[in-house]
Structures are given as structure tokens and as C-alpha cells.
Amino acid sequence: MSTDEKPSDKTPLEPLVALRNRIDSIDAQIGELISERARCAQSVAEVKKASGEPQVTYYRPEREAQVLRKAMERNTGPLGDEEMARLFREIMSACLALEEPIKVAFLGPEGTFTQQASLKHFGSSAVTRPMSVIDEVFREVEAGAVNYGVVPVENSTEGVVTHTLDNFIGSNLKICGEVELRIHHHLMVSDVTHTEAITRIYSHSQSLAQCRKWLDAHYPKAERIAVNSNAEAAKRIKGEWNAAAIAGEMAAQLYGLKILSEKIEDEPDNSTRFLIIGTEQVPPSGEDKTSIVASVKNSPGALHELLEPFQRHKVDLTRVETRPSRSGAWTYVFFIDFKGHIENERVKLALADVAERVSDLKILGSYPKGVL
Numbered sequence: 001m002s003t004d005e006k007p008s009d010k011t012p013l014e015p016l017v018a019l020r021n022r023i024d025s026i027d028a029q030i031g032e033l034i035s036e037r038a039r040c041a042q043s044v045a046e047v048k049k050a051s052g053e054p055q056v057t058y059y060r061p062e063r064e065a066q067v068l069r070k071a072m073e074r075n076t077g078p079l080g081d082e083e084m085a086r087l088f089r090e091i092m093s094a095c096l097a098l099e100e101p102i103k104v105a106f107l108g109p110e111g112t113f114t115q116q117a118s119l120k121h122f123g124s125s126a127v128t129r130p131m132s133v134i135d136e137v138f139r140e141v142e143a144g145a146v147n148y149g150v151v152p153v154e155n156s157t158e159g160v161v162t163h164t165l166d167n168f169i170g171s172n173l174k175i176c177g178e179v180e181l182r183i184h185h186h187l188m189v190s191d192v193t194h195t196e197a198i199t200r201i202y203s204h205s206q207s208l209a210q211c212r213k214w215l216d217a218h219y220p221k222a223e224r225i226a227v228n229s230n231a232e233a234a235k236r237i238k239g240e241w242n243a244a245a246i247a248g249e250m251a252a253q254l255y256g257l258k259i260l261s262e263k264i265e266d267e268p269d270n271s272t273r274f275l276i277i278g279t280e281q282v283p284p285s286g287e288d289k290t291s292i293v294a295s296v297k298n299s300p301g302a303l304h305e306l307l308e309p310f311q312r313h314k315v316d317l318t319r320v321e322t323r324p325s326r327s328g329a330w331t332y333v334f335f336i337d338f339k340g341h342i343e344n345e346r347v348k349l350a351l352a353d354v355a356e357r358v359s360d361l362k363i364l365g366s367y368p369k370g371v372l
């Protein structure tokens with residue numbers, strides 16, 4: 001403090017200094033404990049390496065889910081449970097990066113909600129790589145160029161992302177996790193935009209649909225132009241004086257755009273569920289979900305017959321989706337999600353019965369129920 005700088009009368013300087021000293025000492029302890037935790041993670045990596053398994057997998061989704069759930073259960077406030085879990089999410093992400101930096105392909109470009117979902121799930125130490133289409137995310141994981149992929153699967157307003165489901169039919173990849181993201185859409189413009197002259201609005205078709213009522217009310221005459229992603233929309237308007245984009249906050253930040261109207265989605269609790277795809281079946285975490293795909297000939301009562309074993313063995317369904325099969329006319333595939341892991345006894349019994357009633361049954365994976 002310089003000599004002519006006087007402490008303000010209003011500032012309770014003494015208590016503030018004391019509290020900041022206390023915070024400094026707590027931070028020093030937290031720092032030491034985080035370092036000790038990181039050294040433990042390094043030792044875990046040594047144990048894994050010494051196991052002699054041909055392919056060592058450092059990322060353990062079931063363990064991460066347990067660590068995050070424990071952080072929430074232990075929490076006594078004043079921070080909220082989710083806030084506490086997010087802090088642990090970041091610590092664990094940094095610890096995993098010491099073991100092996102994890103590579104994740106997502107539906108790009110940079111700034112999409114899928115990238116946001118990837119960072120929410122893996123933490124910010126993950127190396128995320130944008131792919132231009134969903135098929136490419138699957139291909140990168142299949143080729144071993146990345147460890148995991150993240151793809152959108154359903155939106156609470158617009159329903160299922162058919163392209164993702166169709167990719168599973170021909171793929172041997174496993175679902176290793178799920179993550180849900182609240183989706184807030186914003187109308188954004190660039191520094192060259194004449195805001196009173198907006199005649200074109202770019203976004204992904206699903207985002208345009210999710211903001212339809214707002215657009216009808218505020219920009220009834222503007223042309224709505226669907227592009228591959230909302231991040232692409234954000235990128236595109238930088239050179240167009242009469243255009244705006246609908247995208248998320250991450251895209252606005254990344255491309256230096258100004259948000260004109262916030263949270264313009266028609267449904268206030270608009271959210272999207274994303275799947276984590278990888279090559280391995282995940283062991284049980286204690287609170288899991290399973291996804292399967294079953295092919296059924298179209299006959300009266302086929303769906304009832306397919307679902308009946310779940311009810312009999314008290315397995316809770318969380319989603320049933322139908323798609324026409326590509327392999328034959330009048331054959332349908334059902335994507336079914338339910339609570340439980342394929343190693344659970346009741347799930348095993350239900351699936352054994354289902355297998356007898358369908359022409360084809362594929363387990364897409366059992367994975368921890370989304371924590372964050």
C-alpha cells in the first residue's frame with residue numbers, strides 16, 4: 001500500500017485480513033492434498049501397467065461415477081451437490097491426464113453443445129477433437145485414433161437423433177456413459193451485423209425447431225437456414241451483415257459474437273442427452289443403465305411380446321424407440337434403455353427371455369447413470 005493510500009473507513013480491514021489468511025492456509029492444505037491424490041493416481045497407473053493386460057485402460061467410468069456420487073453424498077453445503085461434484089470432476093480429470101491424456105472425438109466444430117457435453121463428462125484435461133459428422137465420430141473410435149466419442153442421442157423437445165441410433169446398428173462400439181446438458185439457445189450477431197436488418201438466421205435444424213415460436217414472434221419474415229451445427233452457424237455470420245445465428249454461449253465466446261437475445265428456446269427445460277462411445281464393456285457402478293437393440297418382424301402384438309419380460313422380471317424401462325430396419329421390408333428395430341446392468345440377475349433373466357422372442361438382439365452397453 002502506498003503512503004497516500006488510506007484504508008477506507010467502511011472496510012472492516014481486520015476481519016478481512018484474518019479471513020484471507022485463513023483462506024490462504026486452507027488453500028495450502030487443499031493444494032497439498034490434491035498433490036497427494038495425484039501421486040496416488042500415478043501409483044494406480046503403475047499398478048494397471050504391471051497387471052500384464054495387453055491393453056491397459058486408465059479411464060474407469062464406473063469408478064469415476066462412484067467418486068462423483070460420494071462427493072455429492074458427503075457434501076454438507078454451503079456449496080450445492082452439483083457444484084461440489086464439478087470440482088471433483090476437474091480434479092479427477094487432471095489426475096487421469098497424469099496417467100494418460102484421454103482423447104475424445106465429438107460432433108464438431110469447436111463450440112458445439114456436444115463439445116460442452118464432452119467437457120462436462122470428461123473434465124477440461126481431456127483432449128477433444130471435432131468431427132464434422134456423427135459417422136466420423138464412430139469411425140475415429142473404431143479406428144483407435146481416439147479413446148472415446150461423444151454423440152447426441154435425444155433432445156427433450158425434438159426427440160431422437162436418428163443418425164446416432166442408425167450408426168449403432170452397424171457398429172460394434174459400446175456405450176460407456178451418458179451425459180445430459182441443459183440447452184440454452186441465444187440469438188447472436190457479429191460486429192458487422194446491422195441488427196435492424198436481419199433477414200437470415202442460421203442454425204442447426206433441431207435448434208431452429210426448438211426456437212420456432214420465438215422466431216415466429218420476433219423474426220417472422222427472416223429466412224431460417226439450417227446448417228450442419230450451430231457452431232458452424234456462429235462461424236458463418238462473421239462475414240454477413242444481414243445475418244444472425246442461434247447457438248450456445250460457448251460458440252458466442254469462441255467466435256467473438258454478441259448475444260442479442262438470451263435463452264430463446266420455446267421449452268424452458270430443454271435438454272439433450274449425449275452418449276459416450278468406446279470399445280469396452282464397463283463393469284457395474286452400483287447405479288447403471290443398459291441399452292439394447294432388438295430386431296422384430298412386424299406382426300400383431302410383437303412389441304408387447306418384446307417388452308413383457310421386462311415387466312415380469314421387474315426391470316424398469318426408461319426409453320423405447322422404433323426405427324425401420326435397413327435389412328428387410330417390414331422388419332423393425334427397437335432401441336430399448338432400461339435401469340440396471342447386464343451383470344444384474346434380473347436383467348440377465350429378462351434378456352434371456354427377450355432373446356428367444358426376437359430375430360436379433362444386440363447389447364449396446366451397460367454404463368453408469370449420468371451423475372452430473
Ligand SMILES: O=C(O)C(=O)C[C@]1(C(=O)O)C=C[C@@H](O)C=C1
Binds near residue numbers: 041044059095099
Ligand atoms: O481408480 C482409478 O482407476 C484411477 O485411475 C484413479 C482415477 C481418480 O483420479 O480417482 C482416475 C481416473 C479413472 O478414470 C478413475 C479414477
